[in-house]
Amino acid sequence: MAKRASTKHKIDRRLGLNLWGRPKSPFNDRGYGPGQHGQGRRKPTDYGVQLMAKQKLKGYYGNIGEKQFRRYHAEAVRRKGGTDENLIGILESRLDAVIYRMKFVSTVFAARQLVNHGHVNVNGRRVNIPSYLVREGDKVEIKKSSRELLVILNGIQSSERDVPAYLDVDHSKMTGTLISIPKLEEVPYPVQMEPNLVVEFYSR
Numbered sequence: 001m002a003k004r005a006s007t008k009h010k011i012d013r014r015l016g017l018n019l020w021g022r023p024k025s026p027f028n029d030r031g032y033g034p035g036q037h038g039q040g041r042r043k044p045t046d047y048g049v050q051l052m053a054k055q056k057l058k059g060y061y062g063n064i065g066e067k068q069f070r071r072y073h074a075e076a077v078r079r080k081g082g083t084d085e086n087l088i089g090i091l092e093s094r095l096d097a098v099i100y101r102m103k104f105v106s107t108v109f110a111a112r113q114l115v116n117h118g119h120v121n122v123n124g125r126r127v128n129i130p131s132y133l134v135r136e137g138d139k140v141e142i143k144k145s146s147r148e149l150l151v152i153l154n155g156i157q158s159s160e161r162d163v164p165a166y167l168d169v170d171h172s173k174m175t176g177t178l179i180s181i182p183k184l185e186e187v188p189y190p191v192q193m194e195p196n197l198v199v200e201f202y203s204r
Helices: 008-015 046-060 066-078 083-093 095-101 108-116 150-157 195-202
Strands: 120-122 139-142 167-170 175-178
Touching: 046 066, 046 195, 066 083, 066 195, 083 095, 083 195, 095 108, 095 120, 095 139, 108 150
Parallel strands: none
Antiparallel strands: 120 139, 139 175, 167 175
């Protein structure tokens, strides 16, 4: 697995935005990039705009590695329909993203760790691969032995986010189902995502 040394706060400052819309983001206090040149950014080129769109989308889902992200793009191209919408559907189908959307944890990084450590079942079977793609109708649940973990209890009690309509979640039973693969407009991004620019980036 690729090393991800960047924390969510560093990603926020590098991209120059509050990517997850969290109240503790350093961007809320310093709305510019890090370093002595952080406040004097030049107007980006078309390539720069496309690159930023890609970095935002990669970062939002836990700083996905470039090799894996390219595979997602290739799969989005292969599927029927618009490549940009397909890409969003694939990213939102990742198990760690589903766990995050279901509010079982407060961050996508915590969701990845929860899955990695074997605390999540899909259709009754343990899955410890964060990039596992959940299908429509799949039942996702927190293992019974893991339901008292503080990270999970805090995630459920958090009022920062709501569960989107394409998921059916019962927090009392710590289970949920992916009702449908979402479209871009259905995904509750705190910042504007532009998957069309990501498609243009890889089509250069």
